[in-house]
């Protein structure tokens with residue numbers, strides 16, 4: 001099945017192709033990755049976590065690299081298999097875990113994930129899936145196993161309120177503002193995810209004094 005790219009996909013592709021060819025390793029607040037890793041590790045340690053997880057809009061695999069570096073001696077680490085998906089054209093040697101046998105990267109679209117249904121016990125996305133059409137949440141729910149966890153970190157709209165000095169970024173932010181792409185509030189997050197088959201268990205607003213983001217923990221609805 002072929003899908004038409006959504007209107008701002010070419011802006012995203014162009015921007016991230018350039019970004020990942022340079023020295024940038026990520027495009028998310030450092031504290032957001034630390035916080036997301038803490039939530040993932042909590043699941044793994046409690047034995048609730050899956051042995052296989054998917055990161056949607058992973059970029060260069062910074063999250064996975066930091067997870068590996070900070071928890072390499074944990075018993076569950078050897079069993080953990082990581083899948084990363086990103087639409088950007090990232091050359092293999094720019095992937096931070098390209099040489100790891102347990103980390104698999106696929107250049108692909110969150111709207112049409114190249115995976116079987118119910119394949120993952122955990123799906124995460126850090127500052128990425130909320131840029132995309134809402135159908136991408138249905139896709140995330142499809143690949144989650146029953147009762148599987150989805151942990152998403154979303155840009156708070158204040159992150160793009162003042163115009164960026166970088167004209168390429170500003171063009172994209174203007175598009176996001178004009179088309180109200182980012183979530184407005186917590187009620188909207190709960191309702192949208194519910195419609196997409198994900199029950200929100202927790203929403204926490206976090207910040208690093210510069211940026212603000214929502215940390216959303218949800219589970220695949222069984223009803």
Ligand SMILES: C[S@@+](CC[C@H](N)C(=O)[O-])C[C@H]1O[C@@H](n2cnc3c(N)ncnc32)[C@H](O)[C@@H]1O
Nearest residue numbers: 016026027028057058059086087088109110128
């Ligand atoms: C703000 S960046 C976040 C990257 C990474 N999660 C991080 O923390 O650095 C958004 C990411 O979404 C990716 N992306 C854009 N459109 C996509 C799509 N349709 N499917 C999958 N990933 C996409 C971009 O290429 C980019 O890497």
